[in-house]
Amino acid sequence: QVQLVESGGGLVQPGGSLRLSCVVSGISWSNFVIGWYRQVPGKEREGFGCIDSTRDSTRYVASVQGRFEISRDAARNTVFLQMNDLTPADTAVYYCATDRLLDCSTVVRNHNVHAVDYWGKGTQVNVSA
Secondary structure (H helix, E strand, O other), rough: OOEEEEEEEEEEOOOOOOOOOOOEEHHHHHHHHOEEEEOOOOOOOOOEEOOOEOOOOEEEOOOOOOEEEEEHHHHEEEEEEEEEOHHHHEEEEEEEEEOOOOOOHHHHEEEEEHEEEEEEEEEEEEOOO
């Protein structure tokens, strides 16, 4: 059974950094795609970054490119999201997600969000002075 658990959220000042973790079980660490999404109240959940182990690649939307970095540690079954230079616009609940058919193009183009099978419960990030 696939399970994802996010952690690491919290309150940070503008310009600060946070590192989120997504512990994943039930997947093949040689062949996976993990997407990162975020959601603010009243808006749809949106994908902003992705890691693809098969292609050994990551992709990001323009608004986080250069500030966010996704990495993985197979020994710890964990995908990390390093977030730097945070702004109030980054305030949201952050989720990691996966399924057998997920690909990074789908994540960053925000396609078929509701069709993704496996989600964590999310972790809240607040960026405020």
